[in-house]
Amino acid sequence: MAGQLGGTPVLGLREGSERTRGREAQSTNINAAKAVASAVRTTLGPRGTDKMLVDxxxxxVITNDGATILKEMDIESPAAKMMIEVAKTVDEVAGDGTTTAVVIGGELLKKAEELLEQEIHPSVITSGYRLAAERARKVLEEIATDIDIDNDEELKKIARTTITGKFSEAYRNFLSRIAIKAVKAITETxxxxxxVVDTDNINVEKKVGGRIGETELVQGMAIDKEVVHPGMPRKVEDAKIALINAALEVKKTETSAEVKVTSSDQLKGFLDEEERTMHRMAERIKESGANVVICQKGIDDVVQHYLAKDGIIAVRRAKKSDMEKLGKATGGKIVTAVDEISESDLGHAGLVEERKIAEDKMLFIQECENPHAVSIVIRGGTEHVVDEVERALHDMLRVTGCIIExxxxxxxxGAVETELALRVREYSASLKGREQLAVENFAAAVEIIPRALAENSGFDPIDKLVQLKAAHERGEKNAGLDAYTGKIVDMWQGGVIEPLRTKKQSVESAVEAATMILRIDDVIASKREARPAGGAPPGGMGGMPPGGMPPY
Known part of the structure; x- marks a missing residue:
């Protein structure tokens, strides 16, 4: 509540609330964002280190995946949370480049702090950063190269670049082949x-046991369910699959009802009718021509018995997401009533079989013709290994999808960032006014990526940056740092290639986060209400007066 006291505005805050204003507020926010950036900076590049996160x-969790590290970190600072939002956005849009975005965002704020100390207004800095970001976007469009998406070798280079530096790097050729096949299978026009590539159509199942090399792509679906009845076959070829979103059991009435049975004949008739109803369900499925049933709800024991007698495989309580993917993989339609099922609703697969993977049984629906949904079953020696392979595969699938789209x-x-710095510096010389300083600082900020790559690889960052700049001034736009040898080489020839979308999104998101944080000059934090020990309501146990029980 604001008021006036002798011409001075008064802001009435709750007791215990804190208010930070002006330069102090900016400095607090910038330092929080820089701390987040420095936490992930050492993970950058093929020789970056891992982080162990304990909740x-x-x-x-042991990983060097920027998005995972930031998601697992327990952070309270609102400015730091903004940086984490940046990582989430980049991960959702591009699948990779989260660490790059956060590191550039942190460096932009560090450079902005230098300008703030020179009494340059935050709005001038943000205006300069936006001009530089727009120029950077145009430069990226100019230096981008078209990729032949039918050439698997080109796609493999991009997928391999994504996994470089991660734990599962040793299997990068094997995993990149799986990722490319999976993404190409689900690509639609x-x-x-x-x-259009929707990676949600790729079902990923994790199974601890075996080794990473046993990870497999299923041209269809692998669902973590087992056959419901021991009398059912474990393998069906030329499968006709019924996808049912209805309970294969006797329905309960909508209203509360009682059935009074006065004789044994009535009870027998009641039970016989119940069995006939369930027998009709099994008969209806058999008449449709289905020999595999995937049910989203329950299947009664009697229905299971009749389906087993007819040699039909059945699975119950399948997830809704699995049902939708099964429809895309097999071409079947999900029916909501057993009576309405017909042959045209059935999906088709060359083989349906139950297989034991590690200690669990899974149902594999494979050899589907032109499936628009596929599955990947990830294997690994420990849970940490399987989780890290899943994170690596997620990045590979998203990046491959970006390139195909x-x-x-x-x-x-570091080739792109060095070229951007060079071209943005040239652009800054054409500007007049204080924005020029912000544009120059933007160019200096993006150089943090080649600098961090050199540091993380054990090389002198200044020497490598000077060599990189010299190569780019000679017109070698693809010159980058080989993290293993320390030499400046043509990265395109070396097979280190990244999607244009990843770089564009990283730069745009970093600038958006930095400008948002820079514009804040007042932080009002309300005091959190302290909960009593044990989570009980104030004044002792629930229902008691304050102070607990009165004396006798």
Whole structure:
């Protein structure tokens, strides 16, 4: 509540609330964001290090995936949370480049702090950063190269670049082949002939046991369910699959009802009718021609018995998401009533079989003709290994999808950032006014990526940055740092290639986060209400007066 006291505005805050204003508020926010950036900076590049994250329950995550590290970190600062939002956005849009976005965002704020100390207004800095970001976007479009998406070798280079530096790097050729096959299988043609890749159509199942090399792609679906009845076959070829979203059991009445049975004949008739109803369900499924039933709800024991007698495989309580993917994989339609099922609703697969993977049984629906949904079953020696392979595969699938949709890529290894810095500096010379300083600082900020790559690889960052700049000034736009040898080489020839979308999104998101944080000059934090010990309501146990029980 605001008021006036002798011409001075008064802001009435709750007791215990804190208010930070002006330069102090900016400095606090910038330092929080820089701390987040420095936490993930050492994970950048093929020789980046891993982080071990232990939560309050003692669960351990070991990874160098920027998005995962930031998601697992327990952070209170609102400014730091904004940086984490940046990572989430980049991960959702591009699948990779989260660490790059956060590190650039942190460096932009560090450079902005230098300008703030020179009494340059935050709005001037944000205006300069936006001009630089727009220029960077145009430069990225200019230096991007078209990719032949039918050439699997080109796609493999991009997928391999994504996994470089991660735990599962040793299997990068094997995993990249799986990722490319999976993404190509689910690629559809959208409006105007544009290619559309929805990686949600790739079902990923994790099974601890075996080794990473036993990870497999299923041209169809692998669902974590087992056949419901021991008398059912474990393998069916030329499968006709019924997808049913209805309970295969006797329905309960909508209203509360009682049935009074006065004789044994009435009871027998009641039970016989119940069995006939369930027998009709099994008969209806058999008449449709189905020999595999995937049910989203329950299947009664009697229905199971009749289906087993007819040699039909049945699975119950399948997830809704699995049912939708099964429809896309097999071409079947999900029916909501057994009576309505017909042959045209059935999906088709060359083989349906139950297999034991590690200690669990799974149902594999494979050899589907032109499936629009596929499955990947990830294997690994421990839970940590399986989780890390899943994170690596997620990045590979998203990145491969970006390339197939956009068809444009750029060189990695710090080549793009060095070229951006060079071209944005040239652009800054054409500007007048104080924005020029912000644009120059933007150019200096993006150089943090090649600098961090050199540091994380054990090389002198200044020497490598000077060599990189010299190569780019000679017109070698793909010159980058080889993290293993320390030499400046052509990254495109070396097969270090990244999607254009990843770089564009990283730069745009970093600038958006930095400008948002810079514009804040007042932080009002309300005091959190302290909960009593044990979570009980104030004043003792529930229902008691304050102070507990009165004396006798």
């Amino acid at each position: 309050s329950l003692g669960n351990v 959208g409006h105007g002939g544009k290619r 956009d068809g444009k890529a750029v060189a990695g290894g």
